[in-house]
Amino acid sequence: MKKLIERIKKDGKVYPGDILKIDNFLNHQVDVKLMDEIGEEFYRLFKDKEVDKILTIESSGIAIASSASRCFGYVPVVYAKKTVAANMAKDAYECEEHSYTRNIEYTVQVAKQFLSENEKVLILDDFLANGEAMRALINICEQAKAKVVGCGAVVGKIYQPGEKLIKSLGYDVKILARVKSMSDDGQIEFEEEEE
Amino acid sequence: MKKLIERIKKDGKVYPGDILKIDNFLNHQVDVKLMDEIGEEFYRLFKDKEVDKILTIESSGIAIASSASRCFGYVPVVYAKKTVAANMAKDAYECEEHSYTRNIEYTVQVAKQFLSENEKVLILDDFLANGEAMRALINICEQAKAKVVGCGAVVGKIYQPGEKLIKSLGYDVKILARVKSMSDDGQIEFEEEEE
Numbered sequence: 001m002k003k004l005i006e007r008i009k010k011d012g013k014v015y016p017g018d019i020l021k022i023d024n025f026l027n028h029q030v031d032v033k034l035m036d037e038i039g040e041e042f043y044r045l046f047k048d049k050e051v052d053k054i055l056t057i058e059s060s061g062i063a064i065a066s067s068a069s070r071c072f073g074y075v076p077v078v079y080a081k082k083t084v085a086a087n088m089a090k091d092a093y094e095c096e097e098h099s100y101t102r103n104i105e106y107t108v109q110v111a112k113q114f115l116s117e118n119e120k121v122l123i124l125d126d127f128l129a130n131g132e133a134m135r136a137l138i139n140i141c142e143q144a145k146a147k148v149v150g151c152g153a154v155v156g157k158i159y160q161p162g163e164k165l166i167k168s169l170g171y172d173v174k175i176l177a178r179v180k181s182m183s184d185d186g187q188i189e190f191e192e193e194e195e
Numbered sequence: 196m197k198k199l200i201e202r203i204k205k206d207g208k209v210y211p212g213d214i215l216k217i218d219n220f221l222n223h224q225v226d227v228k229l230m231d232e233i234g235e236e237f238y239r240l241f242k243d244k245e246v247d248k249i250l251t252i253e254s255s256g257i258a259i260a261s262s263a264s265r266c267f268g269y270v271p272v273v274y275a276k277k278t279v280a281a282n283m284a285k286d287a288y289e290c291e292e293h294s295y296t297r298n299i300e301y302t303v304q305v306a307k308q309f310l311s312e313n314e315k316v317l318i319l320d321d322f323l324a325n326g327e328a329m330r331a332l333i334n335i336c337e338q339a340k341a342k343v344v345g346c347g348a349v350v351g352k353i354y355q356p357g358e359k360l361i362k363s364l365g366y367d368v369k370i371l372a373r374v375k376s377m378s379d380d381g382q383i384e385f386e387e388e389e390e
Binding site: 023024028029030031032033035036058059062063065066067069070074076077078079081084110111113114 | 218219223224225226227228230231253254257258260261262264265269271272273274276279305306308309
């Protein structure tokens with residue numbers, strides 16, 4: 001998605017530890033117009049999938065999923081909750097997620113009532129790097145016997161294992177901005193866009 | 196806001212400890228169409244305030260603020276981050292918030308670069324009860340010397356001190372669904388709507 005890549009080139013900041021910060025338009029300050037365009041792009045990519053519901057994860061996935069919902073005819077959005085306390089909730093599907101950025105384990109939770117058997121779920125998130133968050137969301141859908149019809153990430157570090165991992169689990173994954181490399185002097189290189 | 200009140204009457208669940216759960220359309224599963232109507236209502240109430248930016252707090256304020264942003268001509272949304280770890284960030288405005296629901300202290304943070312002097316800020320959140328979260332957001336705006344031009348909450352428990360607290364600080368606050376009382380058998384009573 002050209003406009004998104006231009007924006008990352010303009011505003012993205014690379015920090016030590018392979019961190020890409022785009023918090024002035026995606027995950028602290030939010031450019032809602034760009035989110036709407038991202039939502040339209042996800043619609044273009046997944047419109048044939050008969051999506052019943054969009055599943056994402058707090059907090060940074062919420063604005064993206066909201067914008068996408070509108071394009072998909074206002075399907076419900078469910079956002080998984082992330083907690084560091086392991087408070088086993090009997091009414092929730094749960095999966096552990098290891099955060100490489102923060103080096104901690106999260107418990108990802110979705111209340112059972114919000115995922116149903118055979119429901120067609122589109123999973124959306126902001127970043128795909130190691131794929132831990134997306135794998136946890138897929139696992140939760142599998143527990144619920146919901147059908148994951150696609151996975152989308154706004155930004156993907158394609159040199160990390162996330163994309164391959166999700167594909168190896170048998171799921172379709174689309175990445176809107178494919179980061180090929182980042183250097184310490186702040187250069188960000190993207191892979192050419194697929195059509 | 197009639198439609199919202201009807202929805203709360205239909206889907207809201209009252210739990211011991213004065214807890215109102217509306218997580219099937221507001222803060223776990225999200226009805227984005229309703230969020231858009233809520234955004235329009237906030238626009239109707241605050242359209243004369245020349246809003247430059249909408250400030251909210253993760254996670255449940257994000258969908259609301261996104262929908263409102265669109266109505267206000269896509270002003271940027273900033274969502275404050277909530278952390279239990281007191282990791283003093285030197286580039287962030289911070290304020291402590293006591294959560295009565297969870298009985299813990301949060302540190303609420305907004306990166307300094309995302310609030311500017313004299314910027315006209317509309318603060319939006321899902322619930323107003325004790326007013327702790329909103330007070331923290333106001334405090335952060337004051338630190339930044341931004342101008343809070345209004346505060347809006349989707350649901351307010353008007354028998355709790357939040358609304359009075361915010362007004363006593365000198366700020367305008369609008370509540371879309373004014374809960375007057377809740378009983379353990381699940382009855383929720385609302386105050387008549389102001390025009």
